[in-house]
Amino acid sequence: MILEAKNLNYYYQDGENRRYILRDTNASFEKGKFYTILGHSGSGKTTFMALLSALDEPHSGNVLFHGQDIKQIGYEKYRRNNVGIIFQSYNLVPSFTAVENVLVPMSITENEIPKDRKNVAYNLLDYIGIVKTKADRFVNKLSGGEQQRVAIARALATNVELILADEPTGNLDEEMEQEIIDIFTKLAHEHQKCVIVVTHSNEIAQQSDQIYTLKKGVLTKHE
C-alpha cells in the first residue's frame, strides 16, 4: 500500500453549522495501478485531491504514505519528495521554457536526480511527446495539450511513485484527452507508478484500474 486515506473529514464552518465536504473518508492505493476519483462538480473530489497531495490539511483523519502520516513527514517535504501533482489549468511558470519548468522541481526535491539534469528533462519531455524544439519554447507558446504534457513531465521529474492529477483533461479536446489518459495508463502499468486522477468523466473512469465515486462527501469504491 503506497497511500491510504483514513477517516478523513473536511468541512466549512458556517456559523454554528459544519458543511462537510468529506466525511469519514477511507481509501487505499497501490503502486502500478491507475485510479480515478469520479464525482460531479462540488462533490469534494478536488478537496480530496488537495488532502492526498498535502496542498491542504484535513480537519481530522490521516493520509498515510507507505504507512507514515504525511503530517509527520511534513507537508512540504512530502510534496517535494513523494508526490507529483498535475492541475487542470497546468500551473506552469509562464516566464520559463518547457524544459526550465521541468528543471524547477529537480532543484527542489531531495530525491536523487542524475547530474545531467537538463538531458533528463529533455528526455522526459520527449517521452511525454514534447520534442526538443518545443521544449525550448516558453510554455505560453505551447497548446493546451502540450502544456499539460509539460506538467506531466514536471510531475515525473523528481522520480516519485505517486502521481496525483486534478481534472487533467478538463481543458483539452477529446483526442488530446485520450493521449493524456494513455500516458497515465502507461505510467501506472509500465513504470509502476500509482496514478490517481480526479475526474467527472465516465469515459476516463472506465479506462482506470479502480474507480472511486465521491458523492455528497462520501467515497465509495467500485468493485
Place this chain on the structure above:
Amino acid sequence: MNFIKRGALNVTRRIGKSFILLFIIFILGNVIAGAISIQQATSNVERTIKERIGTAATLEIDYQKLDSMSEQEMMEVDWTPIGRDLIRQIGELSYVKYYDYSSSTWLGSDDIQSYEGGMEVHYGDSYNPRFQLKGINYARVLDFEEGRGQLVDGRVFTDDEIENGASVAIISKKLAEENNLHVGDTFALTNKVFDYSAGEEEEIASRDVVLEIIGLFEPQSVAENDGENSDRGMWDWMDIEYQNTVYVSNQVVREENQFHMEAYMAIDEEYAQMIENEEIHEHFSPIFILHSTDVAEAFAEEAMPLIPQLYTVRNVSDHFDNIAGPIKSMATLSGYVLIVSIVASVLIIGLVVLLFLRDRKRELGIYLSLGERRSRVVGQVLLEVMIVAIIGITLSLFTGNLLASGVSDTMMKSDTNQQYQDYYFYGGELHSNLTTDDVIESYQVHLNATYIMMFLVIGLLTILVSTVIPLIYIVRLNPKKILM
C-alpha cells in the same frame, strides 16, 4: 534551476517590470542619497570648521552681565583690569598650549602712507591715527602661528627684543609696498597728543616713533581671494585695518601710552594728582591657545574663579553657531527629507512590489506546490528585487550626490545673502578670519566610504522592508487557495 537562478532569470525575462522597479528605486534612491549626503557633509563641517577656527580663548568684560546690573551694583563692582600676573597664571593651566597678551594704541604718520585697498582717501593735513601699534609678548607672533597672517619676508621677534622693547616692527607687505619699504628699512610713526578742553583741537605734545622693519606679513583668508564675495565691503574694512597693523613689543606700546598720559598730566594738575595717587593699571587683551576644542569648556570652568567678577571667558569655537547658520538649517532640512523619503520609499516600493506580486501569486503557489521551502520562495523574490535595487541604488548614489551638491549650493547661497551680516566674528583679540564663505567652501558634498556604506545600508534595508511585508502576505497562503 535553484531559487537563485530562478530569481536571476526572472529579472531578465520580465524586463519591463524590472525596468519600472529600477526607475522607481532610482528616483527614491536619489532623494535618500541626497538627504544622506547633505547630512554627512553637515556633520563633517562642524568638525572641520572648528579645527579651522582654532582653539583660542580670551578674557573679556561680560557685557551681558554689565547690562543687567543696577547703578548701585555698578558702583560696587571691582573694575580692576586683567593684569599681567593673572594672565600668566591662567596661561600656565594645563589646557593652554601657548598664550599671549597684547596692548595696543593708534598712531598716525607724516612719514608713510596708510594702505587703503586701492581706494583714494584724503585726510588733508589733519592728524589721522591710521596705524594700529599692536603690542605682543609672544615673540613668534601668535597671529602668525594661528594662521591669521603669514610672515613672508624677514623674521619674527627675538625674546630679547620683546623683553627690552626694541624699536623693531613687523608690518604688512602691502603697507611696505605702498611706501617702498623693505626689511631693514626704518620708518617713523607719530604720536601726537591733543587737548580739546578749549573746544578746539590743540596739539600739546608730539614725538616720532622710529621703528626698524624686521619682517613683512600677509593676511591669510579664503575670502580674500573670492572676487564674487557678497560680503566684500565688510571684508575690505577688516583687511585694510589688518594691513595697517604694526606688530611691536608690548613695551613699545606701553612707552607711547605713557607719553600720552604724561602729556595730559603736564597740562591738567587735577588729572596728574589723581593718576599719581592711584595704582596705574595696564590694559591687556589676553589670548590663550588651547590644546584642542574639547578642553574649551574645562578651561573656562577652571579660569572663571580666577578672573575678576566682571570678566568672562570667551572661546572662539562658541562662534561656530553664528558662522554656520546656513549649514545648520541645511542639516535640519535634510534630516526631515531623509525621514520622509525613507517612509515614502517603504510605502511606494511596498505597493509596487505588492502589485507585481499579485501578478505572480500563482507562480509562487506553483513553487509551494512543488514543495519549495517558503524561505526560498521569499529568497527568490528578494533576490530579484535586490538585483534591481543594487543597480538602481548604485546609479542614484552618484546622481543623488550630484543633486545634493547642486541643491545645497543653491540653498546656502540664498541663505547667505539673507544673513551675511551675522557671520562676521571680529571681537577683542579673538579674530577669526573665517567667514560664511569659508564655511560654505569647507562644506563638501562628496562620496566617501562611510557615506557609501550608510547609503547602501539605508537604501537596501528600506527596500528589504518594502518587499518582505507584501511577500509574507502571499507566501503564508495555503497553496490550494492559490492554485485550485
